[in-house]
Amino acid sequence: MTDRDECRMPTCSEPARDRTGYSGRFCSDSCEVRYEHLQADARDAAVDEAEDRY
């Protein structure tokens, strides 16, 4: 058991809500979307460095 579940978004410190529909632990949909965008950017950067295709 964890003491407190905070939003995964680094820039957000609000408590995450356990609501149906949230795959991760975020306080809101917007935070989940932003987090996914960050992940996507990180992947793109990694791929861009590994494979210089585009």
Ligand SMILES: [Zn+2]
């Ligand atoms: Zn949040």
